[in-house]
Amino acid sequence: MSTIRDVAKRAGVATMTVSRVINNSGYVSDATRSKVEAAIDELGYVPNMLGPSLRFNQTNTLALILTDITNPFWTTLARGVEDAAQEKGYSVILCNTDESLEKQEQYLTMLLKRRIDGMLFVPAGDKAEPVRLIQKQRTAVVILDRNIPDIDVDIVRGDSFGGAYQLTRHLIDLGHQHIAILSGPKNISTSVERVEGYRQALTEAGLEVNPDYIYWGNFKENTGAEMATQALKLTPCPTAFVAVNNFIANGAWQALAQAGLNVPADVSLVTFDDMPASIIPTPFLTVAVQPAYHMGFQATQLLLARLLNEGPAERQEIILPVKLFIRQSSAPPTAPNSTIQ
Amino acid sequence: MSTIRDVAKRAGVATMTVSRVINNSGYVSDATRSKVEAAIDELGYVPNMLGPSLRFNQTNTLALILTDITNPFWTTLARGVEDAAQEKGYSVILCNTDESLEKQEQYLTMLLKRRIDGMLFVPAGDKAEPVRLIQKQRTAVVILDRNIPDIDVDIVRGDSFGGAYQLTRHLIDLGHQHIAILSGPKNISTSVERVEGYRQALTEAGLEVNPDYIYWGNFKENTGAEMATQALKLTPCPTAFVAVNNFIANGAWQALAQAGLNVPADVSLVTFDDMPASIIPTPFLTVAVQPAYHMGFQATQLLLARLLNEGPAERQEIILPVKLFIRQSSAPPTAPNSTIQ
DNA sequence: AGCTATAATGTTACCCATAACATGTTACGC
DNA sequence: GCGTAACATGTTATGGGTAACATTATAGCT
Secondary structure, eight states, rough: OHHHHHHHHHHSOOOOHHHHHHTTOOOHHHHHHHHHHHHHHHHHOOOOOOOHHHHHOOOOOOEEEEEETHHHHHHHHHHHHHHHHHHTTEEEEEOTTOOOOOHHHHHHHHOOOOOOOEEEEEEEESSSSSHHHHTTTOEEEEEEESSSSSSOEEEEEHHHHHEEEEEEEHHHHHHHHOEEEEOOTTEEEEEEEHHHHHHHHHHHOOOOOOOOGEEEEEESSHHHHHHHHHHHHHHOOOOOOSSHHHHHHHHHEEEEETTTTTTTTTTTEEEEEEOOOOTOOOOOSEEOOOHHHHHHHHHHHHHHHHHHTTTTSSEEEEEEEEEEEEEEEOOOOOTTTSSSO | OOOOHHHHHHHHHHHHHHHHHHTTOOOHHHHHHHHHHHHHHHHTOOOOOHHHHHHHOOOEEEEESOOOOTTTHHHHHHHHHHHHHHHTOOOOEEEEEEEETHHHHHHHHHHHHHTEEEEEEEOOSOOSSHHHHHHHHTEEEEEEESSOOOOOEEEEEEHHHHHHHHHHHHHHHOOOOOEEEOOOTTTSSHHHHHHHHHHHHHHHHOOOOOOOGEEOOOOOHHHHHHHHHHHSSSSSSSSSEEEEEEEHHHHHHHHHHHHTTOOTTTTTTEEEEOOOOTTSSSOSSEEEEEEEEHHHHHHHHHHHHHHOOSOOSSOEEEEOOOOOOOOOOOOOOOOOSSOOO
16 A cells, blocks of 8 residues: 555655645645656555544544434434534544443443544433543533533433423323323433423323323333333223333334224324334324434534534533424324213 | 553653553563553543554454445444444444445545545445455455446345345235336346346246336335336236335335325235334335345454455355245235236 | 745654564572 | 573654645746
8 A cells, every 4th residue: 555655756756745735735836746646646545544643633533422223313313413524524433332331431432542533422321421531531522312410511402301291292182191101211311301291291281190100111112012011001091102212102002002902093102203204104103303313413513613613612502392293193082081072 | 632651651661561551461560550550540541543553554443335324224234234343343434325426435535544444335336446446455345235247356245136036926926917116226236136036036927027117216215106106107007016125115105005005905015125123113014134234244244354364265245045024015916907816 | 136035845753552672670490 | 699581671663644844946026
């Protein structure tokens, strides 16, 4: 593999001159430029970024650390990150933590060793320590989606509280009184805030918040199924379910079908996070949609602004609105709870 | 950000000694090791990989270049790549070409500048040139999913021909005689081979191959819809559709619904590439399933073997089997073609 | 011609970790 | 007590590109 020195020798110039040609900087005569370009072509020379990266401690690389790459929500967000990064000549290393703190730590140290310029970080937990680790190495970081208390760091996230409020309110407006919520882990802010939004909607409507109707699990399909199965054993049985993400909703949906229940005839099901039409041609679930692509894009722009010292002075907390799409999976309850309506 | 020199100074030793402690290599006394470890902790020292990367021309990084990160098929494959890479301490840069040759070339040169150790490459086209570019820089590469003629390079792909054959054969066995195929671009081997498999099944069954029933488009949902809409105008109207990937199938499905047709009562629809249950809770489409995760995993293992000079001497062409899952979207044709059955 | 500004090209030091080599120290057998 | 092996630590060169500085050539002006 040829180096800038090989090119310089072949063209009969100094390496610096080759560098000038490559980067279009400084003065180079047309004759010299041609000679150098010819040499580059002949050798098939491709510059080695590692030299300057080491010298100037700048890798032009970002990392996106997320928790589940198989979920279209994150994929869509990843596209936003990638597009914003590419616009400015940055590449993105994608890391998948599977919600595992161990994998997360492995990835973080690996990325720090690589002297990544910045991280877009969906933390697998609510501990400040991993973020502090990043900040200690003076690596720029923007938290995505999930809040972490007691830490001075930029964050871009959706309005979990508002979204859950809207979903629950929608069910209440339909006449539901026994609404269960299938949530994620207790140490993830989105889980918690969505339960809070649910609570608020119930309380405002004068409905009792029954703790038995609140399920804490994780963001996976099979857990969604298990939580729904459990909930169906309660008396009074819930007539509606709020799922806190799309995978939980799908699991719940399967469990409901398994129990011989029809959505929405027998039970309503609403959820966070839509799937694109390319994936679900006939969307059915009533959803609270977060602007995933935009979330990734905007967070990356903020991160890049910080890297170029163009960012705002104070910490940013950007909360993106969540929009309710009412579809077929939610309907007024039937027997036995509200026979009138 | 502290360097190995800072640590050495603080511990009162040479940088080499620190290096030995970090890498657990050579001889270090317990006393010295403790001193060094203390210094590392106090400074929060994280080694800079760029030094050795430059020195030894080894970045421990792979790249996965694919065409659509929003498609669960690729995401699943990406998981396979990531898992295999992580096992051996490699990280993966994910690049999304959107089937654009221009984006692809940008990414390739960027990756070569970074001195990536190897690439897993889903080419956006059938030209050998991009692969030759990579090989010229002595960067290891394994082609994924799509064949490229006239080039000496490892490839891991699914049995497109066989899968399409099975799908078509299944429809023929159900009694369909007018079967349309909605394919991707003409310059992508998977598109072509799937059409070939379709042809073979028809011919074997003594059915005429009607060129009007063969549609060439791309792998996107809206194109799938357009192709299906066009096909419905034909006489005799197809009673069954073979979609060449999941997004095309979803688009087609939408178009069929739009046209007031029910699947499978009015028309059958079969496709390549399944969606995981977490995404589609109630799978409906009859599919030819490629082992996406395994494809990514195995290709990465092959690539890593090559990097460590442990690979087989000769070029590998690994063709993974495709499995047919018969579900509800395919049924015998009704009027007007085969009223008897 | 002499001066200066600009154009064109070259030289050197630097970034960080480590392989390769060099040197110094201790332990142990005889 | 001496030689040798194993242990312990240090020194130096290396990799590739470029900022900063240095030098030389040319053009333009008086």
